[in-house]
Amino acid sequence: MTESKIEREGSSTSGYTCFSRACATREKDERFRGPDYLAELFMPPIPNILLNIPILRKLCMGKLFPTGIHEYVLARTRAFDEAFVNALDDGISQIVVLGAGMDTRALRFQDRNKGTMIFELDIHATQHYKREVLERKKVVLPPELVFVPIDFNKQRLADVLIEAGYQQGQKTLFLWEGVTMYLEAEAVDGTLAFIRTGVAEGSVVVFDYVRASVLRYENTLYGEDDIRGTVARAEEGWIYGIEDGAIEDFLAERGFKLLSHYLPSDLEAAYLTADDGTRFGRINETHCILIAGL
């Protein structure tokens, strides 16, 4: 069987989102500055130059990011950071980051970690690039961080995670950021089934998803046309989505309860609006974020 591009070379979409987070740290208005000050570690030489020359950075952001996606990534980073920090502060046993890409939370929040194990899962090639950069830049890794290579479409999460030291029956937070849209339905359902059966009550999963109408090319949402082109060019097509209005049933059928559901307008209100009402910008409407519990 031939290898897909992501298996051979790693994910380019994780590079885009990482570049977006790096650019967000250069935002002049500190109310809307991105928190991921380590994202720039992963920039290859040319993006690193672009990042640090304001006029080039602006040009590049305009060319590279589909309408409303930089805004979405900023809001999503803040939302997922919040979930991560809350879990650390609660002293949760484990955090599992599914499709971690260049996620830096284990590093950025290590001072708040009182012994929570953090498992970062990703396809081998993406994870290899990340680990190689961290090693080359002599970043000291926290002892709680465990890297776990996996192909969600080909391997069983339970087998791989348990082998890596994950403890079943413990209270766990699962972060699944920017991943479900790339997976087959069986992989999404299999992951949710594993989470439901393997963890303690009070465990939580946070994930974002693409709205199913986008997969049908209905083109009714702000920024939809623009982002579909970018995803197609990255050769990491979106194949999974959830219908609008179906989220509670979707979760109930899989044994979860809905804790929070953020539509793009909710994300703008919660994460991109300053105290005086100033809004950073409009979010691309193709994605939503959900927090589900057991």
Ligand SMILES: C[S@@+](CC[C@H](N)C(=O)[O-])C[C@H]1O[C@@H](n2cnc3c(N)ncnc32)[C@H](O)[C@@H]1O
């Ligand atoms: C858009 S990136 C998101 C990365 C990171 N969570 C973020 O928000 O920046 C999608 C991630 O899913 C991973 N991924 C995609 N398909 C995968 C698969 N079949 N198995 C494992 N990881 C996969 C990619 O390697 C990549 O890191």
